[in-house]
Amino acid sequence: MLMKTPPVIEVQDLAIPLPGGGDRGFAVDHVSFSVAAGEIVCVVGESGSGKSVTAQSIMGLLPKVFPKPAGRILFEGRDITSATPAELRDLRGRGIGMIFQEPMTALNPVQAVGKQIDEVLRTHLKLSRKARFDRVIAAMQEVRLPDPERMYHAFPHQLSGGQRQRVLIAAALILGPKLLIADEPTTALDVTTQAQILKQIRDLQRERGMGVLFITHDIGVVREIADRVVVMKAGKVVEHGPVGRVLDAPASDYTRMLIAAVPTLEPKRKDHVVTGDVAIKVDGLAKTYHSGGLFRDRRTVHALQGANLVVRRGETLGIIGESGSGKSTLARCITQLIEPSSGNVTLAAGKDGRAFRQRLQMVFQDPYRSLNPRRTVGQSIIEGPMNFGQGKAEAMGRAKELMQLVGLEPQAIDRFPHQFSGGQRQRISIARALAMEPDILVADEAVSALDVSVQAQVLRLIDDIQKRFDLAILFITHDLRVAAQICDRLIVMHRGMVVEEGTVASVFAAPAHPYTRELLASIPGRAEETIPA
Amino acid sequence: MLSFVAKRLLGLVPVILVVSIVVFLLLRLSPGDPAVVIAGDNADAATIERIRSSLGLDQPLVTQFFIWAGSLLQGDLGISIFSNIPVSDLILQRLEPTASLALTTLVFAIVIAVPLGTIAGATAGSWLDRALMFVSVLGFSVPVFVLGYCLIYVFSLQLRVLPVQGFASIRDGIGPFFSSIALPTVTLGLAYLVLIARITRASVLEMMGEDFIRTARAKGVKERLVVTRHALRNAAIPILTVIGIGVALLISGVVVIETVFNIPGVGRLVVDAILKRDYPVIQGVILMFSGVYVVVNLAIDIGYAFLDPRVRY
Numbered sequence: 094m095l096m097k098t099p100p101v102i103e104v105q106d107l108a109i110p111l112p113g114g115g116d117r118g119f120a121v122d123h124v125s126f127s128v129a130a131g132e133i134v135c136v137v138g139e140s141g142s143g144k145s146v147t148a149q150s151i152m153g154l155l156p157k158v159f160p161k162p163a164g165r166i167l168f169e170g171r172d173i174t175s176a177t178p179a180e181l182r183d184l185r186g187r188g189i190g191m192i193f194q195e196p197m198t199a200l201n202p203v204q205a206v207g208k209q210i211d212e213v214l215r216t217h218l219k220l221s222r223k224a225r226f227d228r229v230i231a232a233m234q235e236v237r238l239p240d241p242e243r244m245y246h247a248f249p250h251q252l253s254g255g256q257r258q259r260v261l262i263a264a265a266l267i268l269g270p271k272l273l274i275a276d277e278p279t280t281a282l283d284v285t286t287q288a289q290i291l292k293q294i295r296d297l298q299r300e301r302g303m304g305v306l307f308i309t310h311d312i313g314v315v316r317e318i319a320d321r322v323v324v325m326k327a328g329k330v331v332e333h334g335p336v337g338r339v340l341d342a343p344a345s346d347y348t349r350m351l352i353a354a355v356p357t358l359e360p361k362r363k364d365h366v367v368t369g370d371v372a373i374k375v376d377g378l379a380k381t382y383h384s385g386g387l388f389r390d391r392r393t394v395h396a397l398q399g400a401n402l403v404v405r406r407g408e409t410l411g412i413i414g415e416s417g418s419g420k421s422t423l424a425r426c427i428t429q430l431i432e433p434s435s436g437n438v439t440l441a442a443g444k445d446g447r448a449f450r451q452r453l454q455m456v457f458q459d460p461y462r463s464l465n466p467r468r469t470v471g472q473s474i475i476e477g478p479m480n481f482g483q484g485k486a487e488a489m490g491r492a493k494e495l496m497q498l499v500g501l502e503p504q505a506i507d508r509f510p511h512q513f514s515g516g517q518r519q520r521i522s523i524a525r526a527l528a529m530e531p532d533i534l535v536a537d538e539a540v541s542a543l544d545v546s547v548q549a550q551v552l553r554l555i556d557d558i559q560k561r562f563d564l565a566i567l568f569i570t571h572d573l574r575v576a577a578q579i580c581d582r583l584i585v586m587h588r589g590m591v592v593e594e595g596t597v598a599s600v601f602a603a604p605a606h607p608y609t610r611e612l613l614a615s616i617p618g619r620a621e622e623t624i625p626a
Numbered sequence: 627m628l629s630f631v632a633k634r635l636l637g638l639v640p641v642i643l644v645v646s647i648v649v650f651l652l653l654r655l656s657p658g659d660p661a662v663v664i665a666g667d668n669a670d671a672a673t674i675e676r677i678r679s680s681l682g683l684d685q686p687l688v689t690q691f692f693i694w695a696g697s698l699l700q701g702d703l704g705i706s707i708f709s710n711i712p713v714s715d716l717i718l719q720r721l722e723p724t725a726s727l728a729l730t731t732l733v734f735a736i737v738i739a740v741p742l743g744t745i746a747g748a749t750a751g752s753w754l755d756r757a758l759m760f761v762s763v764l765g766f767s768v769p770v771f772v773l774g775y776c777l778i779y780v781f782s783l784q785l786r787v788l789p790v791q792g793f794a795s796i797r798d799g800i801g802p803f804f805s806s807i808a809l810p811t812v813t814l815g816l817a818y819l820v821l822i823a824r825i826t827r828a829s830v831l832e833m834m835g836e837d838f839i840r841t842a843r844a845k846g847v848k849e850r851l852v853v854t855r856h857a858l859r860n861a862a863i864p865i866l867t868v869i870g871i872g873v874a875l876l877i878s879g880v881v882v883i884e885t886v887f888n889i890p891g892v893g894r895l896v897v898d899a900i901l902k903r904d905y906p907v908i909q910g911v912i913l914m915f916s917g918v919y920v921v922v923n924l925a926i927d928i929g930y931a932f933l934d935p936r937v938r939y
Contacts, residue, residue: 152843154843154844182847182848183846184846185843185844185845186844186845186846186847187846190844191844193837193840193841193844195837198836198837198838199837199838199840199841200838201838201842201856201859201860202860202934202936203860203933203934203935204855204856209841212842212845212847212855213845213846216845216848216851217846248935250935250936261841264845
């Protein structure tokens with residue numbers, strides 16, 4: 094295809110070798126694609142696909158461990174792989190703006206946010222202080238940050254996640270770059286905030302006619318925002334083309350798998366009948382935090398207010414909410430990791446008088462940090478049972494059975510957590526919880542850190558063990574798609590309160606609370622799906 | 627911010643009280659009787675008893691403490707048992723050399739250590755970084771007095787560019803002052819310097835891996851400014867902390883250095899007082915050093931709040 098003007102960015106045969114000892118030769122394996130002015134190109138792939146490394150190499154920001162890339166990167170027709178460091182610096186911020194995944198850590202914590210936007214102007218232009226201030230305020234207004242004059246002097250920790258990402262967008266776009274590189278910019282944000290930021294990126298891109306290279310792992314986001322899609326796997330491009338063709342008529346098996354792995358919003362368990370006895374009952378659970386003290390005004394935060402719930406054996410209750418909604422506080426109060434201010438948690442009368450910790454077990458969000466890195470996975474699995482008096486040989490034997498049950502090699506029990514992938518570690522966490530033979534399992538964002546294909550497998554495993562052990566499961570998640578796969582009933586939390594409760598099908602089909610409706614409307618890629626009643 | 631400073635000042639009161647009780651008890655409970663020392667080798671029991679009661683040492687401990695603390699509140703540190711000169715006068719006479727040495731050492735160490743550590747941290751693995759790490763091991767392992775005598779040998783005895791010992795007040799002129807204080811400053815400051823340099827290196831290096839460094843680079847900011855404006859600024863808190871801890875190191879070092887270089891400072895005063903069990907002098911000096919240490923740490927606490935907007939008390 095011949096074009097009159099060259100694309101904003103053209104990557105030709107880019108190859109970046111992996112620093113020694115990797116499982117493959119190249120982090121980015123001879124990749125080519127381009128972004129034209131006024132178009133959004135999504136690079137989509139799972140972790141380790143090389144999508145972020147590609148984006149960083151365009152900016153000349155590859156970490157030092159990587160050798161110099163081979164191939165060519167053309168910015169408006171000019172090869173920038175041979176640019177001097179000074180030329181590259183001039184390009185960054187002026188020609189190419191970039192925003193990142195973690196708005197929490199991407200801003201300097203000890204510098205006022207206005208100053209951080211101003212730094213782009215100070216670096217690239219010679220303007221008076223007043224002229225710079227006016228431009229920063231205008232840029233903050235453009236990304237709809239409230240009360241920009243006041244917010245100019247605020248520090249990052251005083252802003253919400255969405256506001257921080259807006260500050261980064263304002264800084265990236267203040268000089269009107271031709272290309273915006275967005276590396277998973279909404280992954281760390283709540284779904285309603287994500288919807289707002291995506292809309293903003295799209296609006297700004299249309300107004301300015303700039304090119305956007307959008308890196309994401311989320312097919313739903315791709316559907317929302319992309320004009321064209323590049324699918325990457327293990328450093329290679331497996332497929333590229335217009336969004337409609339790639340998503341609706343994918344040519345490669347990998348793309349098909351990626352799309353199929355995205356959970357649908359169809360409630361999987363709408364025909365599942367729960368007949369089990371009540372396993373856990375929660376009455377009026379509340380948690381209030383007080384801060385301040387002798388010299389200071391007391392501040393009271395109601396993190397959780399009067400939560401009631403019941404879960405039966407064989408039933409999964411989903412607890413849905415965004416950050417700050419109180420869902421994790423509820424989980425921690427139920428699991429007695431923190432002391433509730435008031436209310437009761439009652440377990441069904443056990444026949445054998447087992448301890449609370451034996452009857453209720455947890456699986457946490459981050460499989461990288463919830464296993465002790467200095468102990469073998471076997472030691473982690475048997476620690477609980479041995480605390481309650483099981484002999485070591487017996488506990489080890491049981492641990493091996495459990496490893497098999499969760500789909501891992503029993504011999505792998507002597508390995509350390511870092512020798513497993515994220516999905517495998519989450520399987521180990523499940524085995525560790527099952528070792529106590531619990532009646533109730535509390536899963537706190539247990540699949541949120543996993544790639545979609547792995548996520549689907551772990552969800553199947555949870556479903557499977559629930560049937561096998563007749564578990565009552567409390568499943569905490571921010572992801573309504575995941576909830577639709579595994580939950581029988583949902584409770585929706587907002588600002589410390591339960592605002593809605595019901596079966597998955599009824600909550601999805603007829604949400605009663607406005608917040609639930611907003612949550613449902615914000616699910617990326619939702620327009621293309623209908624929710625069956 | 628003002629109320630924060632006021633609160634911190636108020637918080638010093640119990641600290642000073644505890645310090646003074648500890649200082650008081652530490653000396654009374656340690657063996658050795660000043661009355662015996664004063665009386666001399668051939669004194670009989672009655673003489674010793676007379677001296678003891680004239681010094682108030684025959685009173686119960688609690689009474690002794692309240693007498694001592696009461697006069698302390700009026701700014702009276704007591705009178706030296708041996709020279710009969712008020713302790714506060716003794717300390718004032720000796721304060722200038724010690725304060726001069728402490729200040730020059732602080733400035734010397736910080737001015738060299740922070741830039742050096744920053745460059746080493748930003749260029750981790752470079753020759754400069756390795757050289758600094760090597761020198762820092764050396765700086766830590768050489769005892770202060772060995773280093774002091776080595777420097778005296780080279781600069782005073784062989785090269786004959788600096789005086790061997792003694793102290794010249796700044797009132798005698800800048801030249802004599804600096805030439806007299808140069809060797810003590812370097813000797814005392816080296817360990818302090820490498821300590822600050824290492825901490826600076828470590829915390830700058832840690833900051834260089836943070837996401838906001840990548841953001842700054844993506845804005846096109848020059849590497850030098852990325853390091854100073856973003857990395858060093860965020861690394862400041864641990865650096866400030868170690869400077870504060872270092873003040874304690876400095877205080878103990880001063881005592882040795884003043885002996886090595888024959889400087890008539892507070893350190894020498896306290897060494898002499900300890901040898902003679904001159905309680906009021908020992909208490910006065912320790913109390914002064916504790917006061918300095920407490921005030922320095924207060925200043926550092928306030929510094930945290932200035933450096934990091936997230937710090938709130």
